Amino acid sequence: MKMKIHKLQIARRLVQIAVVLLLLALPVNARYANYVAANEIDRHLERWEGSLQGNVLTLFDRAYRALPGGEKERVGEMVRDDEGVLHNTQAFRGGPWSAEIAHVSMSDPLAAVESMVARKHVAKVVVISLIVPLIATLLLGRVFCSWICPVGFLLELTDKLRGAVAFLEIHPRNVRFSRGTKYALLGGGLATAALFSVPVLGYIYPPAIASREAHDFVFGVFDRAEAGQFGLWFGGLTWMSLIIAAIALFEVVLSRRWWCRYVCPGGGLYSLLGATRPIRVKLLEPKCTHCGDCVVACPMGLNPMLDRMGVECDSCGACISSCDDKALAYGLWRTRKRATEEVTPSGTLIAK
Amino acid sequence: MSRASFLRRSLGTIVRGGLLVGGVFALTGIRLGKRPPAGARMSLGIVRPPGSLAEAEFMAACVRCNRCADACRANAIRFFGPEAGRHHGTPLIVPEERACTMCLECGTACPTGAIQPLLEVTDVAMGVAAVDDRLCVSINGTGICGACFTACPLRGKAITQGIRNAPTVHAEFCTGCGLCEEHCIVDDRIGIRAIQVTTTRAWPARKVA
Secondary structure: OOOOOOHHHHHHHHHHHHHHHHHHHHHHHHHHHHHHHOOOHHHHHHHOOOOHHHHHHHHHHHHHHHOOOOOOEEEOOEEEOOOOOEEEOOOEEEOOOEEEEOOEEEEOHHHHHHHHHHHOOOOHHHHHHHHHHHHHHHHHOOHHHHHHOHHHHHHHHHHHHHHHHHHOOOOOOOOOOOOHHHHHHHHHHHHHHHHHOOOOHHHOOHHHHHHHHHHHHHHHHHHHHHOOOOOOOHHHOOOOHHHHHHHHHHHHHOOOOHHHHHHOHHHHHHHHHOOOOOEEEEEOHHHOOOOOHHHHHOOOOOOOOOOOOOOOOOOOOHHHHHOOOOOEEEEEOOOOOOOOEEEOOOOOEEEO | OOHHHHHHHHHHHHHHHHHHHHHHHHHHOOOOOOOOOOOOOHHHOOEOOOOEOOHHHHHHHOOOOOHHHHHOOOOOEEEOOHHHHHHOOOEEEOOOOOOOOOOOHHHHHOOOOOEOOOOOHHHOOOEEEEEOOOOOHHHHOOOOOOHHHHHOOOEOOOEEEOHHHOEEEOOOOOOOOOHHHHHOOOOHHHOOOOEEEEEOOOOOOOOOO
16 A cells, blocks of 8 residues: 655644644743743743753743844833833733634634533633634534644554554454444533533543643643752643543554544534535545545544545545545535446446 | 434433543542532632632633633632642632732633633722731731731722731722732741731632631
């Protein structure tokens, strides 16, 4: 099987790596901005010189000072306007669960829906934070899972580990569960949230856990530095990280992409929202030789030759990369052309 | 699919979902009963960031995203750990460690409105400070201090000074920012500051041992 890597696959990997870096960089950025705002940055840069925390802060400081400030005075991340008032230009905050990127507030739809359901009130800020993710999902489907989700990325990597484990002649099992499970968990979780007025799904949704853990980890490291202890410190992490580790372990030995395919409540919500997406993976039936490479490649366990890429597809494009006949491509749903087909006596489809 | 098998499958899915949700609670230790979390300062209640909704509504609206702490200019916002059950990930302020400077950035950062954006410092109502007459050096006669008065952003209104700099808190002006508590000079060895902020939040009753 010759693999030709689609350009979009490279872009997707780069975005995934960038998200993992941002997962750590955004809390550091927040901490840096806080020190600047509190006029503590110079003191910390001086006293922490040479330590891990000091080096990271220096890196951020240099990066911010290298930004074009125009005539306005730039004090780290704060810009002093003509009247001498400091404005917070902190443009990047949060994590994949809920973030502010270039001053645009974005929340995971699961976060927004849970908050609204638990509070039984639709707040304006929630709706505003939903705009970008909702439009992206309605147009492109479950792309959060395949492009942004850091745990999805982790599971893609551990998926490769399954192959390595098989090379060692340990054969990982591939248990299948019902795909309905994630919708059941979504419904049950939202009902629980409404009943007890606590958004509970955020406690098991892996990107939310990753957001919180990365934040707690970075803040913990800097809190230690403020107390005069330097170096890495993993005490900021909580045992919630073990949930992600357990998911990854289960994935390697028992069931391929089981969390994303069968359990993830956020993935379920994205699936439902993206059910009528116009841009999706399309099968060009005349070109298909029914070799089955795409079925092996699909991380979500779908059959691109049959499934018509419905709600479960996360549009990752693995099938497109795997197809040697260029029979799969991203395309507009509405312009999907039906090939004229006829059934030969042997029962295979041929295209005229 | 026949109706019977459809019903059976739906029932199976619902049961599985119920087991999963139950498992989630067992796994994450979320207790849904009204139980205040263990942790710092519980006898005084939790001080939430300025502009936070009433406690029950706050617990419902907050999605535990940590964005308020990213925005906090004073690094005053902390979070409950997983041991706090359903409070895990919700913000709190521990004034004796790091008090709120009332920059009010957290309200603009909150994506759910759990922390409302406030415009005026005088709108803040996180708690009320109270002076312990036995511990305050200016009141008990062991010294002349005035640190709380100097630290107070509403000095002259929320805190006024009497003879030998003895502070008086005026609850109608006090916002509960806790800067007085952070700067109180009474020794940490006592384990308690001479001026402390008590939350104004309605909190489920708890017996203090």
